[in-house]
Amino acid sequence: EKVEITKEQRALIKAILDAYNRHQIPQDVTKKLLQEQYSAEENFLLLTEVATSQVQVLVEFTKNIPGFLSLDREDQIALLKGSAVEAMFLRSAQVLSKKMPSGYTEVLEERIRKSGMSEEFITPMFNFYKSIGELHMTQEEQALLTTITILTPDRPYVKSHEAVERLQETMLDVLRKLCVLQHPQEPQYFARLLGRLTELRTLHHYHVEMLTSWKTNDHKFTPLLCEIWDVQ
Numbered sequence: 001e002k003v004e005i006t007k008e009q010r011a012l013i014k015a016i017l018d019a020y021n022r023h024q025i026p027q028d029v030t031k032k033l034l035q036e037q038y039s040a041e042e043n044f045l046l047l048t049e050v051a052t053s054q055v056q057v058l059v060e061f062t063k064n065i066p067g068f069l070s071l072d073r074e075d076q077i078a079l080l081k082g083s084a085v086e087a088m089f090l091r092s093a094q095v096l097s098k099k100m101p102s103g104y105t106e107v108l109e110e111r112i113r114k115s116g117m118s119e120e121f122i123t124p125m126f127n128f129y130k131s132i133g134e135l136h137m138t139q140e141e142q143a144l145l146t147t148i149t150i151l152t153p154d155r156p157y158v159k160s161h162e163a164v165e166r167l168q169e170t171m172l173d174v175l176r177k178l179c180v181l182q183h184p185q186e187p188q189y190f191a192r193l194l195g196r197l198t199e200l201r202t203l204h205h206y207h208v209e210m211l212t213s214w215k216t217n218d219h220k221f222t223p224l225l226c227e228i229w230d231v232q
């Protein structure tokens with residue numbers, strides 16, 4: 001049947017894309033990544049700064065998702081805490097799969113590889129980055145996939161499951177139409193995008209172990225990361 005995006009859905013895409021593009025990590029943080037020297041310690045500190053800045057960016061983006069602020073206040077917190085790692089894996093995948101002229105992505109990749117996390121996490125992480133890169137997602141698809149990840153109803157402590165599910169379904173419907181219209185030769189493209197969400201959950205489990213191993217080696221996190229990740 002003829003797939004067509006309604007006026008409301010077009011407005012929704014525009015609102016989400018504007019929010020997604022408006023919030024970027026400040027230049028001073030990203031500039032440091034290019035300047036400071038390399039050591040596991042220095043890399044960990046820089047990545048901690050990037051992660052902290054990324055969480056702030058994520059909170060601002062989430063507040064601009066149409067309908068999010070109408071959810072129960074405690075559910076808003078539960079969704080942010082439950083999805084932060086997955087949203088950051090998506091964001092880092094989108095940044096790392098863009099080959100920047102400044103050699104910025106190579107530097108970032110190098111610092112992640114040498115930040116004291118064990119090989120067993122590096123391999124699945126970079127496989128994920130590769131699989132995201134191969135999708136060549138448009139900006140709208142990236143922003144909507146991040147939104148859908150945030151609006152996952154079955155996060156711990158979410159009370160109004162149906163309200164979150166309704167919001168997520170609205171976004172899934174828009175993404176499905178976009179995929180059909182923007183990737184006409186790939187009927188399975190939408191399914192492939194959703195498959196990435198499953199991979200994100202696996203990375204989320206790995207991440208909990210990553211944090212534990214960093215902590216046992218006495219690595220410090222910022223108060224914001226401790227709060228959102230329930231560490232310390």
Ligand SMILES: CC(C)c1onc(-c2c(Cl)cccc2Cl)c1COc1ccc2c(ccn2Cc2cccc(C(=O)O)c2)c1
Binds near residue numbers: 112
């Ligand atoms: C605490 C720290 C060591 C950490 O723990 N787990 C992860 C962690 C890791 Cl190591 C990988 C994926 C997710 C997380 Cl939470 C990290 C490092 O976190 C990040 C977060 C975001 C990242 C990166 C790398 C790239 N990005 C995206 C990015 C970078 C620069 C600019 C922008 C922008 O939007 O303008 C976005 C690392």
